[in-house]
Amino acid sequence: MLLADKTVIITGASRGIGRAAARECARQGARVVIGHSGSGQGTEAAYSLIEEIKAFGGQAVEVGGDAADPDTGDKLVAGAVQAFGSVDVFVNNAGICPFHSFLDMPREVYLKTVNTNLNGAYFAVQAAANQMKNQGRGGAIIAVSSISALVGGGMQTHYTPTKAGLHSLMQSCAIALGPYGIRCNSVLPGTIATDINKEDLADEEKLAYMTSRTPLGRLGEPDDVAGPIVFLASDMARYVTGASLLVDGGLFVNLQ
Ligand SMILES: NC(=O)C1=CN([C@@H]2O[C@H](COP(=O)(O)OP(=O)(O)OC[C@H]3O[C@@H](n4cnc5c(N)ncnc54)[C@H](OP(=O)(O)O)[C@@H]3O)[C@@H](O)[C@H]2O)C=CC1
Ligand SMILES: C[C@H](O)[C@@H]1OC(=O)[C@H](O)[C@@H]1O
Secondary structure, three states, rough: OOOOOOOEEOOOOOOOOHHHHHHHHHHHHOOOEEEEEEOHHHHHHHHHHHHHHHHHOOEEEEEEOOOOOOOHHHHHHHHHHHHHOOOOOEEEOOOOOOOOOOOOOOOHHHHHHHHHHHHHHHHHHHHHHHHHHHHOOOOOEEOOOOOHHOOOOOOOOOOHHHHHHHHHHHHHHHHHHHHEEEEEEEEEEEEEOOHHHOOHHHHHHHHHHHHHOOOOOOOEEEHHHHHHHHHHHHHHHHHOOEEEEEEEOOOOOOOO
């Protein structure tokens, strides 16, 4: 098992990519902290994942908290330490992408997106890194950035800068935290079918277009991203830091 004896915190683990990653980390032997918003159906979804994980003999707890709140990172770390005694891996995954045009972007949509996807993440990464530094045995931090860190989206002008920001944060943190043995990397998913784009991809023309642009001939599934996250979290990636891994079925390189 690739993550035996490691405690992994994953934000936004109640649904989508985070949920698949949490399940796979637990299958690989990790003790998992399932982060979620603490509102709506997040809590119920987190408890159902705990049951799934316990059913195959894994260990998991949940911690609710708004990713936009700078204190949520401390809360996640405290939850991990209380339940499992340490933090070895932190996966910053929680995010939103409310598609909207640029010229009439409401300030509250822009600010909510940046606060949820990037500003809260900064402090959560800082909280996890301080815990890892104090433990004195290194660690791994992974940001779920996006192909959108590298390319734009006309309806994502508030979103793509947050993904570029996370990608850049991992590069700078790789330098800042390397001396403590803490590796920092990002995964850059392409288009993965989840709740975040359900409405957007309900448009059959858009769905067909995105599929046709993907050399592997299909959109991604959350499980497609779980493996790369486990790899970067594991000691198999012990000399990988400051890197980013596209997980996009070839979408990015498909110019013509
Ligand atoms: N799907 C895709 O095509 C791609 C997604 N990504 C990125 O992957 C990440 C996960 O997205 P995906 O799985 O698709 O999305 P989903 O909508 O399926 O899941 C989003 C997750 O984030 C949590 N979340 C949302 N808002 C908050 C908040 N304010 N505080 C705490 N948790 C919150 C949700 O928790 P709750 O259930 O409690 O609401 C949920 O667990 C995002 O960062 C996204 O940008 C990157 C590239 C492509
Ligand atoms: C939500 C989008 O469908 C998804 O998110 C991203 O980061 C990529 O840009 C995908 O298009």
